[in-house]
Amino acid sequence: MDQDLHLRETTASREELLRGHFLHVVRDTVELPGGGRATREYVLHPGAVMIVGLLDDGRLVLERQYRHPMGRVMLEFPAGKLDAGEGSLACAQRELREETGYSAREWAFAGRLSPTVAYSDEIIDIWFARGLTLGARQLDEGEFLDVLTVTPQELLAGCRDGRVIDGKTLVGMLWWQNVVSGAWTLDWSGAMPPDLAR
Amino acid sequence: MDQDLHLRETTASREELLRGHFLHVVRDTVELPGGGRATREYVLHPGAVMIVGLLDDGRLVLERQYRHPMGRVMLEFPAGKLDAGEGSLACAQRELREETGYSAREWAFAGRLSPTVAYSDEIIDIWFARGLTLGARQLDEGEFLDVLTVTPQELLAGCRDGRVIDGKTLVGMLWWQNVVSGAWTLDWSGAMPPDLAR
Numbered sequence: 001m002d003q004d005l006h007l008r009e010t011t012a013s014r015e016e017l018l019r020g021h022f023l024h025v026v027r028d029t030v031e032l033p034g035g036g037r038a039t040r041e042y043v044l045h046p047g048a049v050m051i052v053g054l055l056d057d058g059r060l061v062l063e064r065q066y067r068h069p070m071g072r073v074m075l076e077f078p079a080g081k082l083d084a085g086e087g088s089l090a091c092a093q094r095e096l097r098e099e100t101g102y103s104a105r106e107w108a109f110a111g112r113l114s115p116t117v118a119y120s121d122e123i124i125d126i127w128f129a130r131g132l133t134l135g136a137r138q139l140d141e142g143e144f145l146d147v148l149t150v151t152p153q154e155l156l157a158g159c160r161d162g163r164v165i166d167g168k169t170l171v172g173m174l175w176w177q178n179v180v181s182g183a184w185t186l187d188w189s190g191a192m193p194p195d196l197a198r
Numbered sequence: 199m200d201q202d203l204h205l206r207e208t209t210a211s212r213e214e215l216l217r218g219h220f221l222h223v224v225r226d227t228v229e230l231p232g233g234g235r236a237t238r239e240y241v242l243h244p245g246a247v248m249i250v251g252l253l254d255d256g257r258l259v260l261e262r263q264y265r266h267p268m269g270r271v272m273l274e275f276p277a278g279k280l281d282a283g284e285g286s287l288a289c290a291q292r293e294l295r296e297e298t299g300y301s302a303r304e305w306a307f308a309g310r311l312s313p314t315v316a317y318s319d320e321i322i323d324i325w326f327a328r329g330l331t332l333g334a335r336q337l338d339e340g341e342f343l344d345v346l347t348v349t350p351q352e353l354l355a356g357c358r359d360g361r362v363i364d365g366k367t368l369v370g371m372l373w374w375q376n377v378v379s380g381a382w383t384l385d386w387s388g389a390m391p392p393d394l395a396r
Binding site: 004006007008009011017018020021022023025027028030032033034036038039040041042043064065066067068069070071073074076111112113114115116117118119120121122123124142144145146156159160162165166167168170171173174177178183184193196 | 202204205206207209215216218219220221223225226228230231232234236237238239240241262263264265266267268269271272274309310311312313314315316317318319320321322340342343344354357358360363364365366368369371372375376381382391394
């Protein structure tokens, strides 16, 4: 028995609204649980990863990047979109190396976050990385960002006082705090739970 | 001297890509810091609020809502978009009352989060509410959601094991955890910092 039947919507049809250079937007017509119909417009996204990179001295690997929609430079954990057919861990390894130059000896899948449930199907896989060694980074053309390392205390202070507002980075610090306190444990095998694997 | 000049992009022009029923998408052409141009496509959003509602016994007010882009029912803190000309606190009070039926005696502005810095300008103001009393809710037409109260321990367990992946809700728990531990303090005056007021 489905306990959520009174909440569920079912898709009746789909209309393509936008095929941009970057954004793909559709409008679905859905049957509402109470009868009747409504439209839902949202971004189709390939999925993404975020990396919480732990240096041996406890510092964290962060990026400063100008985010045009926000009109400002944001402090963020490294992150990026899955390429077609790319696995989640391979994507995390690639993005960390390309954007920051770091490679990691060990990886742990932490969990997921969906940043914008109302208008995007994006899901971000959260990875922790440790045993970091620095090499050369390889930014995409037209990509400009600074790499820096900060203490968790500095980063938490920024989360509290409004200097850090990037949602995924705040979620990364929820994970970091609970991992460090011992409340949440990580599996450093590099494996994902089978039902989440991608 | 602007220390971020090597990161900053400046807008050269804007093109309207989509005026949907719900989504407004633009494509800006920007001048890159290194010279040359690129396009940035993103959602223009009116801004939003989220409410961390604290019951007298410590339980938290949550919603279960079917999110069509995710194809599943999500557990989330109450949230909603600013109406035109509406203040942030007024919006938080309205959304909490309409969606859950609760009114609060005291309000504290906690901070902000930007869920999707790469393709939306949305900013969510995070409010805490206490002294809650339950009245009747007033859902919008075509809005279906369950209201429930959970212990913070239950909610944290869900954040850890993947039952809770809504980004804003995870950020709300970062705030909750640090407020309860005493690491972060709230101002229960209901005022916003003047530079953030809206």
